Amino acid sequence: xxxxxxxxxxxxxxxxxxxxxxxxxxxxxxxxxxxxxxxxxxxxxxxxxxxxxxxxxxxxxxxxxxxxxxxxxxxxxxxxxxxxxxxxxxxxxxxxxxxxxxxxxxxxxxxxxxxxxxxxxxxxxxxxxxxxxxxxxxxxxxxxxxxxxxxxxxxxxxxxxxxxxxxxxxxxxxxxxxxxxxxxxxxxxxxxxxxxxxxxxxxxxxxxxxxxxxxxxxxxxxxxxxxxxxxxxxxxxxxxxxxxxxxxxxxxxxxxxxxxx
Numbered sequence: 189x190x191x192x193x194x195x196x197x198x199x200x201x202x203x204x205x206x207x208x209x210x211x212x213x214x215x216x217x218x219x220x221x222x223x224x225x226x227x228x229x230x231x232x233x234x235x236x237x238x239x240x241x242x243x244x245x246x247x248x249x250x251x252x253x254x255x256x257x258x259x260x261x262x263x264x265x266x267x268x269x270x271x272x273x274x275x276x277x278x279x280x281x282x283x284x285x286x287x288x289x290x291x292x293x294x295x296x297x298x299x300x301x302x303x304x305x306x307x308x309x310x311x312x313x314x315x316x317x318x319x320x321x322x323x324x325x326x327x328x329x330x331x332x333x334x335x336x337x338x339x340x341x342x343x344x345x346x347x348x349x350x351x352x353x354x355x356x357x358x359x360x361x362x363x364x365x366x367x368x369x370x371x372x373x374x375x376x377x378x379x380x381x382x383x384x385x386x387x388x389x390x391x392x393x394x395x396x397x398x399x400x401x402x403x404x405x406x407x408x409x410x411x412x413x414x415x416x417x418x419x420x421x422x423x424x425x426x427x428x429x430x431x432x433x434x435x436x437x438x439x440x441x442x443x444x445x446x447x448x449x
Contacts, residue, residue, distance in 0.1 A: 190234075190258060191438040197259030198431035201228050204262050205424040212412045213421075220285075220304035220378055221410040222267045223417070229263040267370050272411040274403065280337040281308040281316065284408045287400020289363040290380065292325040292389070293318050300325070302364060302389070305378035307407055316345070316361075320377050328359040341401040343394040363399045364389035 208226040215221040236254035274284045283306035290302035314329045334347035346355035371385030395401045
C-alpha cells in the first residue's frame with residue numbers, strides 16, 4: 189500500500205512548511221529580513237496504464253490512462269523579495285535602502301558578503317562596519333574629531349567639524365545587485381554570499397542602474413506579513429492532520445486485511 193509512504197511525504201512537506209513559517213515569524217523584528225516561502229512539487233508517478241495506450245480488448249485508445257502519484261517533495265525555499273517599511277531611528281549611521289540592491293561588506297577572510305541591514309556602526313579605528321564588525325565597502329574611516337555625519341541618497345558620506353564651515357567628503361558607499369538575487373546563499377547575521385545561481389555582483393552607485401537610494405536615519409523593517417504567516421501556519425497544520433488521518437486509515441485497512449480468514 190503506497191498510501192503510507194505518500195502520506196508520510198505529505199507530513200514531511202508540511203513540517204518543512206511549518207519550519208519556514210516559524211523562521212519568518214521569528215524574524216519579524218530582524219532589520220532588512222525578507223520572508224521565505226517553501227515550494228513543493230509532486231513526486232514521480234506509477235504508470236499503471238499510460239495515456240494513449242491501445243486497449244487490447246477492442247483496440248481503442250485510453251484517453252487518460254491510470255497514473256498513481258507517489259507523494260510530494262520540497263522543490264525550494266525561496267526568498268520573497270519585497271521592500272520592508274522604513275522606521276525612523278535618527279542614527280547617523282543608520283541607512284535604509286529604498287529599492288533594489290545590497291551593501292557590500294568584507295568578511296575576515298577577505299571574501300565579500302552582501303546585506304540590506306543598514307544598522308552600521310563605528311569601529312575603534314573609526315571604520316564604518318556592520319553590527320558584526322565587518323568593514324563596509326569601500327572602507328570609509330571617520331576622523332576622531334568629527335562632530336557628526338551626513339549620508340545623502342547617493343551614498344556620499346560627509347563629516348562635519350567644529351573648525352570648518354563646509355563638510356568634508358569621506359567617501360561613497362558601494363552598492364551591488366544581482367541578476368538573480370533569490371539565488372544568493374544566506375549565511376546568517378543578515379549576510380548573503382554570491383553563488384553560481386545568483387550570478388556575479390553588479391557594482392554600482394546608489395540611485396544608478398536600477399539600484400535603490402539610501403536614506404539616513406532610517407532602517408528597513410522585516411517584510412514579514414504576520415497575518416499571512418499565521419494563515420499559512422493554520423493551513424499547514426490542517427494539511428498535516430489530514431495526512432496523519434490517511435496513515436491511520438491505511439493502517440486500519442492493513443489490519444483488516446491481515447485479519448481476513
